[in-house]
Amino acid sequence: MSLHSTQTEFAAHVERREGRSAILLVCEHASNAFPAPWGTLGLTEGQQSAHVAWDPGALDLARCLSARLDAALVHAPVSRLIYDLNRGPARADAMAARSEVHEIPGNADLTPQDRLQRTEALYLPFHTALHAEVARRLALGQATVLVTIHSFTPIYHGQKRRVEFGVIHDADDRMARAIVAEAEAGTDLICGLNAPYSAADGVTHTLRLQATPYGLANAMLEIRNDLIATQAQAEGMADRLAPVLQAALARLTED
Amino acid sequence: MSLHSTQTEFAAHVERREGRSAILLVCEHASNAFPAPWGTLGLTEGQQSAHVAWDPGALDLARCLSARLDAALVHAPVSRLIYDLNRGPARADAMAARSEVHEIPGNADLTPQDRLQRTEALYLPFHTALHAEVARRLALGQATVLVTIHSFTPIYHGQKRRVEFGVIHDADDRMARAIVAEAEAGTDLICGLNAPYSAADGVTHTLRLQATPYGLANAMLEIRNDLIATQAQAEGMADRLAPVLQAALARLTED
Numbered sequence: 001m002s003l004h005s006t007q008t009e010f011a012a013h014v015e016r017r018e019g020r021s022a023i024l025l026v027c028e029h030a031s032n033a034f035p036a037p038w039g040t041l042g043l044t045e046g047q048q049s050a051h052v053a054w055d056p057g058a059l060d061l062a063r064c065l066s067a068r069l070d071a072a073l074v075h076a077p078v079s080r081l082i083y084d085l086n087r088g089p090a091r092a093d094a095m096a097a098r099s100e101v102h103e104i105p106g107n108a109d110l111t112p113q114d115r116l117q118r119t120e121a122l123y124l125p126f127h128t129a130l131h132a133e134v135a136r137r138l139a140l141g142q143a144t145v146l147v148t149i150h151s152f153t154p155i156y157h158g159q160k161r162r163v164e165f166g167v168i169h170d171a172d173d174r175m176a177r178a179i180v181a182e183a184e185a186g187t188d189l190i191c192g193l194n195a196p197y198s199a200a201d202g203v204t205h206t207l208r209l210q211a212t213p214y215g216l217a218n219a220m221l222e223i224r225n226d227l228i229a230t231q232a233q234a235e236g237m238a239d240r241l242a243p244v245l246q247a248a249l250a251r252l253t254e255d
Numbered sequence: 256m257s258l259h260s261t262q263t264e265f266a267a268h269v270e271r272r273e274g275r276s277a278i279l280l281v282c283e284h285a286s287n288a289f290p291a292p293w294g295t296l297g298l299t300e301g302q303q304s305a306h307v308a309w310d311p312g313a314l315d316l317a318r319c320l321s322a323r324l325d326a327a328l329v330h331a332p333v334s335r336l337i338y339d340l341n342r343g344p345a346r347a348d349a350m351a352a353r354s355e356v357h358e359i360p361g362n363a364d365l366t367p368q369d370r371l372q373r374t375e376a377l378y379l380p381f382h383t384a385l386h387a388e389v390a391r392r393l394a395l396g397q398a399t400v401l402v403t404i405h406s407f408t409p410i411y412h413g414q415k416r417r418v419e420f421g422v423i424h425d426a427d428d429r430m431a432r433a434i435v436a437e438a439e440a441g442t443d444l445i446c447g448l449n450a451p452y453s454a455a456d457g458v459t460h461t462l463r464l465q466a467t468p469y470g471l472a473n474a475m476l477e478i479r480n481d482l483i484a485t486q487a488q489a490e491g492m493a494d495r496l497a498p499v500l501q502a503a504l505a506r507l508t509e510d
Contacts, residue, residue, distance in 0.1 A: 089394035
């Protein structure tokens with residue numbers, strides 16, 4: 001299936017653009033939409049709603065945090081199985097043919113032109129929109145700390161994960177360490193620095209692309225998805241994490 | 256002067272997009288154009304044609320290298336005094352009020368909205384276009400090494416500079432070291448690694464933004480502008496440097 005003549009383009013969603021917080025929230029795995037021209041990639045309905053297709057609860061939590069912090073939020077319009085926006089276009093897992101235990105039929109035999117078409121339709125519009133938000137804030141002299149919001153599955157490859165709240169850093173660990181310290185002091189969440197995975201697993205692309213070139217503090221948050229499975233749970237988690245992020249931000253400013 | 260309602264946007268120039276070289280050439284200081292709505296910023300004609308406004312000879316050299324290497328080239332449409340595309344929008348010298356010994360009247364009292372307007376009109380379109388070229392190559396699986404082309408003035412703050420050919424690296428020094436080694440072995444140019452300045456001077460923004468996030472090898476070339484003052488000199492310099500770049504590329508591939 002050759003799609004490179006398609007002009008389809010999916011813009012990032014931007015909410016609360018004028019939010020006054022220094023925190024700029026990003027949710028790359030917000031959506032489990034499978035729109036044309038790609039469609040469902042041969043996945044079952046169960047797979048389309050499972051963590052393989054998106055980060056369940058992450059957008060709900062991100063929106064609740066956005067409201068409590070008055071923070072801008074940029075989020076993805078399409079499933080990460082069509083294009084994983086937290087991966088560069090050279091990465092095989094940007095359009096994974098297999099993810100955990102799932103085969104992705106619609107990604108099995110992609111041509112270079114198919115990969116280019118998804119890159120131009122999804123990856124570039126998302127990161128161009130996020131870059132515009134970052135650059136606008138820098139031009140206006142607004143303090144900016146990039147925080148990406150993810151969720152992870154409690155069971156992965158058959159193993160139960162004990163950690164509830166992971167904070168991952170790339171080259172600059174200031175914000176991640178501040179968040180873990182505040183979460184350990186102020187909540188009963190089981191926290192992990194660079195858990196359940198780390199930058200060595202290639203999961204910090206958005207931080208590297210959007211924050212590191214400008215020397216902006218940044219962190220990637222990972223919440224175990226059984227803790228944010230309902231809207232009420234997402235609200236409750238945001239009630240716990242918003243003060244943690246505020247206090248972490250204050251620590252950065254003090255340094 | 257408030258310009259933020261202006262819709263003006265200046266796209267990057269892209270030449271030889273289908274070039275087959277792994278090298279992707281970039282020339283951020285290619286132009287000494289001072290178009291509306293900004294105009295000449297109160298500069299004299301002499302200043303508008305001097306190195307303060309652009310890198311004289313850099314675009315001529317970049318085009319000659321592009322032809323000899325069959326390499327794509329992305330270059331700037333507007334003077335760096337209106338926006339220096341090798342600087343992020345938070346940097347004062349992105350829109351310098353003073354450069355070397357020159358006052359820039361039109362940059363003296365910029366408001367945050369003025370800075371935002373230039374960022375959106377010049378910085379974002381340029382780096383979005385360059386990012387699109389980088390991402391396209393990555394999606395198609397094309398080897399890519401980013402090489403930026405600059406020139407520097409022989410006399411700076413009254414001091415004569417002896418170096419003729421400087422090669423500057425950021426975090427990844429592979430390509431820069433390979434170029435210096437090949438230039439010292441194969442030419443009689445007076446070469447310098449991280450001369451006449453280095454990443455510590457904040458001059459590697461394009462490399463950090465466009466190459467480092469993808470792990471792409473990269474280097475910034477600086478040629479003393481009295482050596483490329485005419486088209487004939489630029490042709491001659493390209494005759495010397497094209498084989499140097501080819502050999503440096505081959506070294507990278509061997510590693």
